[in-house]
Amino acid sequence: MNSSLPATIVCVDCGGECHLLSYEPHDGWRAGDVVAYRCSDCLDRWDLVLADEDLEDRQVSADGST
Numbered sequence: 001m002n003s004s005l006p007a008t009i010v011c012v013d014c015g016g017e018c019h020l021l022s023y024e025p026h027d028g029w030r031a032g033d034v035v036a037y038r039c040s041d042c043l044d045r046w047d048l049v050l051a052d053e054d055l056e057d058r059q060v061s062a063d064g065s066t
């Protein structure tokens, strides 16, 4: 549980709330994973590919290189 994506993001189209559709894998999110959000206002679906930067600041350093 060292990484958690926001349950909602702001829709870039309408400013509404997009809810996370994807479930976190057992081994956690990794760069390259695709997560889907759906806007509750305009019903647009957003597929985001996770990058290292998306996860970096949430990772607990296990190798002591803080």
Ligand SMILES: [Zn+2]
Binding pocket: 011, 012, 013, 014, 015, 016, 017, 039, 040, 041, 042, 043, 044
């Ligand atoms: Zn929207």
